[in-house]
Amino acid sequence: xxxxxxTTIDTTQLPRFEEVQFSKLHxxxxxxxxxxxxxxxxxxxxVAGFLFYFNEExxxxxxxxxxxxxxxxxxxxxxxRIGFKKRGFAFREHDVLFQSGIIATKTIVIPYNRVQHVxxxxxxxxxxxxxxxxxxFTAGGSSSDIEIPGIEKEQAENIKQLLMGKIQKQL
Amino acid sequence: xxxxxxxxxxxQSPVGVLVMFFYTLQQYLRxxxxxxxxxxxxxxxxxxxxxxxxxxxxIVLIGVVSYLKYLNFTFFLDEENExxxxxxxxxxxxxxxxxxxxxxxxxxxxxxxxxxxxxxALDVDxxxxxxxxxxxxxxxxxxxLELKARLLENERKIVxxxxxxxxxxxxxxxxxxxxxxxxxxLTLLKVGITSNYLRSLGLLLLFVSTIYENLSNFTEDDLLxxxxxxxxxxxxxxxxxxxxxILVTFLxxxxxxxxxxxxxxxxxxxxxxxQKGSLLLSFGLLNTKSTIIKPEKVQITTVTxxxxxxxxxxxxxxxxxxxxxxxxxxxxxxxxxxxxxxxxDQILKLLFKSIPEKGAMLKPNFRKLVFSIFTTIVLPLSLYxxxxxxxxxxxxxxxxxxxxxALFIGLILYFSFRNYRLFVSDHFIIKQSxxxxxxxxxxxxxxIQAITTSQLFWHKKxxxxxxxxxxxxxxxxxxxxxxxxxxxxxxxxLYEIETSDSNWM
Numbered sequence: 001x002x003x004x005x006x007t008t009i010d011t012t013q014l015p016r017f018e019e020v021q022f023s024k025l026h027x028x029x030x031x032x033x034x035x036x037x038x039x040x041x042x043x044x045x046x047v048a049g050f051l052f053y054f055n056e057e058x059x060x061x062x063x064x065x066x067x068x069x070x071x072x073x074x075x076x077x078x079x080x081r082i083g084f085k086k087r088g089f090a091f092r093e094h095d096v097l098f099q100s101g102i103i104a105t106k107t108i109v110i111p112y113n114r115v116q117h118v119x120x121x122x123x124x125x126x127x128x129x130x131x132x133x134x135x136x137f138t139a140g141g142s143s144s145d146i147e148i149p150g151i152e153k154e155q156a157e158n159i160k161q162l163l164m165g166k167i168q169k170q171l
Numbered sequence: 172x173x174x175x176x177x178x179x180x181x182x183q184s185p186v187g188v189l190v191m192f193f194y195t196l197q198q199y200l201r202x203x204x205x206x207x208x209x210x211x212x213x214x215x216x217x218x219x220x221x222x223x224x225x226x227x228x229x230i231v232l233i234g235v236v237s238y239l240k241y242l243n244f245t246f247f248l249d250e251e252n253e254x255x256x257x258x259x260x261x262x263x264x265x266x267x268x269x270x271x272x273x274x275x276x277x278x279x280x281x282x283x284x285x286x287x288x289x290x291x292a293l294d295v296d297x298x299x300x301x302x303x304x305x306x307x308x309x310x311x312x313x314x315x316l317e318l319k320a321r322l323l324e325n326e327r328k329i330v331x332x333x334x335x336x337x338x339x340x341x342x343x344x345x346x347x348x349x350x351x352x353x354x355x356x357l358t359l360l361k362v363g364i365t366s367n368y369l370r371s372l373g374l375l376l377l378f379v380s381t382i383y384e385n386l387s388n389f390t391e392d393d394l395l396x397x398x399x400x401x402x403x404x405x406x407x408x409x410x411x412x413x414x415x416x417i418l419v420t421f422l423x424x425x426x427x428x429x430x431x432x433x434x435x436x437x438x439x440x441x442x443x444x445x446q447k448g449s450l451l452l453s454f455g456l457l458n459t460k461s462t463i464i465k466p467e468k469v470q471i472t473t474v475t476x477x478x479x480x481x482x483x484x485x486x487x488x489x490x491x492x493x494x495x496x497x498x499x500x501x502x503x504x505x506x507x508x509x510x511x512x513x514x515x516d517q518i519l520k521l522l523f524k525s526i527p528e529k530g531a532m533l534k535p536n537f538r539k540l541v542f543s544i545f546t547t548i549v550l551p552l553s554l555y556x557x558x559x560x561x562x563x564x565x566x567x568x569x570x571x572x573x574x575x576x577a578l579f580i581g582l583i584l585y586f587s588f589r590n591y592r593l594f595v596s597d598h599f600i601i602k603q604s605x606x607x608x609x610x611x612x613x614x615x616x617x618x619i620q621a622i623t624t625s626q627l628f629w630h631k632k633x634x635x636x637x638x639x640x641x642x643x644x645x646x647x648x649x650x651x652x653x654x655x656x657x658x659x660x661x662x663x664x665l666y667e668i669e670t671s672d673s674n675w676m
Contacts (some may be wrong), residue, residue: 009666011659011662011663014662014663014666015662015666016658016662017658017661017662017665018658094665094669095665095669101625103627103628104625104626104627104628105625105626105628106623106624106625107623107624107625108621108622108623109621109622109623109661109665110620110621111621111665111668111669112669113668113669113672114619114620114621114668114675116269116270116273116297116298116304117267117268117269117270117273117297117304118267118268119265119266119267119268120265120266120268121263121264121265121266122260122263122264122265123262123263124262124263127262127264137297137304138620138621138641139297139298139493139620139643139675139676140620140621140641140642140643140646141641141643141645141646143623143639143641143646144620144621144623144641144646146621160268164252164254164268164270167270167273
C-alpha cells in the first residue's frame with residue numbers, strides 16, 4: 001500500500017499516436033502488387049479477347065474496349081501506387097498501428113491486450129520475393145483487423161513472436 | 172499410434188482427402204454452375220467425347236488439388252507457448268496461431284459427407300468475430316475429443332464454473348423470483364403506438380405485395396391491374412385525393428394495430444429480476460423467453476426515445492453483449508421496451524455501477540449537414556429533373572413531389588444533424604443520434620477493441636475527421652468532428668486500455 005500513488009495524469013503529456021513514425025512496406029511489395037495486377041488484367045484481356053473473337057457483331061466496339069482497358073489499367077496502377085506509398089505500420093510498446101487510404105488517411109490502432117490471434121499469410125508472388133503478410137485479429141469483427149502486407153518473411157515471424165509474447169505477458 | 176501427441180505437426184485423417192475432394196468439388200461446382208447450365212441445355216449439340224474428357228480432367232484436377240490441400244494442411248499444439256497452430260494452403264500459404272487461453276469454444280460437427288466417410292470436423296472459435304478462426308475438416312472422433320480436451324485444458328475451470336453459475340441462474344429464474352421491474356400491459360400499449368412505425372410499414376408492404384403477387388399469379392392475366400387501370404380514367408381529381416387520404420389513414424391505422432399486437436405478443440408479462448449482479452429477463456405471451464445479462468459481457472447499451480415517448484415517460488433499452496455462441500446469437504440485441512426514467516437508471520446502475528453521465532460534447536462540422544443534403548436531396552432531385560427534362564417529359568406530372576420531398580427529408584436531415592453528438596466523460600462514451608427516435612449509445616472505454624481514425628485530405632485544413640470505436644458488440648462511429656480533440660481522446664483511451672487489464676468480457 002505504501003507504494004500506491006494516484007497522481008493526476010497530464011493528458012497533454014500522453015504519447016501521441018498521430019506523431020508516430022510509420023515504417024513503409026518493403027519496396028519489393030510494389031512488384032508483388034504489379035504482378036497481381038498484371039495477372040488480373042491478363043485474365044480480363046483473355047476473356048475480352050474471346051468475346052470479340054467469337055462475336056462479330058461487336059467488332060466496331062473493339063477500339064473503344066481497348067482504350068477503356070488501357071485507361072482502367074493505368075488508373076488501377078496509379079491508385080495502387082498511391083495506396084502503396086500511403087500504407088505504413090508501426091509497433092509501439094503497447095499497441096500496433098496501421099495507416100492506409102487513398103483519399104482518406106485511415107489509422108487503426110490495436111492495443112496488444114486486445115489481440116485475439118495472429119496469422120501469417122504468404123501469397124504466391126510474395127513468396128517469390130520472400131515477403132509475407134501479418135494478419136492481426138481482434139474480437140471487434142473484421143473491420144477492426146489489421147493486415148500488414150509486404151514484410152520480409154523473417155521479420156514477419158519476429159513480429160508474430162513479438163505479438164504472441166505481448167499477448168502472453170498480459171495474462 | 173500415439174494419439175495424444177499433438178506437439179508435432181500432423182495431417183488430418185487420410186480419408187480426409189475424400190472430404191477435401193467433395194468440398195473442393197462443391198466449391199468448383201458453385202463457381203462453374205453457369206457453364207454447367209449451358210452444358211445441360213446444349214447437351215445434344217456438344218461433342219460427347221469433349222464433354223467426357225472435360226469432366227474427367229476436371230475430376231482429376233480436383234483430385235490433385237484436394238490431395239495437395241490435404242498434404243499442406245497441418246495442425247499442432249505448441250505446448251511451450253500454449254498456442255494452437257494451423258498451416259494451410261498450396262500456393263498461398265497461411266499460418267494461423269491461436270493462443271489457447273483465447274479459445275472460447277471448440278465444436279465437433281459432422282456434415283453429411285463427413286458422416287459418409289466417418290470423420291468429424293473440429294472448429295475452434297474465439298470471441299468476437301463471426302467466422303471460425305480455425306477449422307479442421309477431417310479428424311477421427313477420438314482424436315477430436317482428445318484435441319478438444321487439450322485445447323480447453325486451461326479454460327476448463329473457468330468454463331465449468333461459468334456453466335454452473337448459469338445453470339443455477341436459470342434454475343432460479345423461475346417465476347417465484349421477485350422481479351424489481353415489471354412492464355405493465357398499459358405500458359406495452361404505449362410502446363406499441365409510439366414505436367417502430369417504419370418496421371411495421373415495411374412488414375405491411377411486404378405482406379400486401381405478397382398477397383398481390385399471389386393474386387395476380389392466380390388470375391393469370393393481371394385482372395386486378397387491368398380493372399384498376401380502366402376505372403382510373405373515370406376518376407376526377409378530388410376523388411383521387413380523397414381516396415389517397417382514406418388509404419393513408421387506413422394504412423396508418425393498420426400499422427398501429429400491427430405494432431400493438433406485435434409488441435404485446437412479444438413482450439407480454441416482461442419481468443426483470445436481479446441475480447448475483449446479473450439481470451434476468453423473461454417475457455412473451457405464447458412462448459416465454461428468458462435471458463441473462465451479465466454486466467461484464469455488455470458491450471453497447473442503447474437508450475432510445477422519441478418525442479411522444481418522452482411525454483409519456485417511456486423509453487427503450489437495447490443491450491448488445493459479447494457472446495461466443497452461434498453467429499445469429501451474436502448479432503441480436505436484447506431489448507427492454509417501455510421503462511420509465513427511474514427504471515432506466517436502476518438498470519444502468521446495475522450494468523455500470525453508476526449512472527452514465529454525459530461529459531464533454533463534440534459536435535459535427537456543418538459540412539456533415541451539407542454533404543448529407545447533397546447526397547439525399549440535391550442528387551436524387553437533379554437526377555429526377557434531368558430524367559424528366561431529357562428522357563420522359565411525362566414525369567413532370569409528379570413535380571409537386573419535389574418540394575414535399577425536399578421539405579420532409581430536409582427536416583429529417585436537420586434534426587439528425589442537430590441530435591448528432593458525442594459525449595465523452597471519464598468512464599463513458601455516449602453517442603447520440605437520430606432524427607425522430609433519438610438514440611444514445613453508451614460504451615465504456617475499457618470495452619474498446621480497436622480504434623480507427625480517418626480524415627479526407629481536403630479536411631486537413633479544417634481540422635475535422637472521423638472516428639470508429641470497435642467493440643465486440645459492434646462499432647460506434649462519429650463523423651466530421653474536431654479532429655484535434657478526437658485525437659486527444661484517442662490517446663487518453665489508448666492509455667487507459669493499455670495500462671489496465673480490465674476485463675472486456
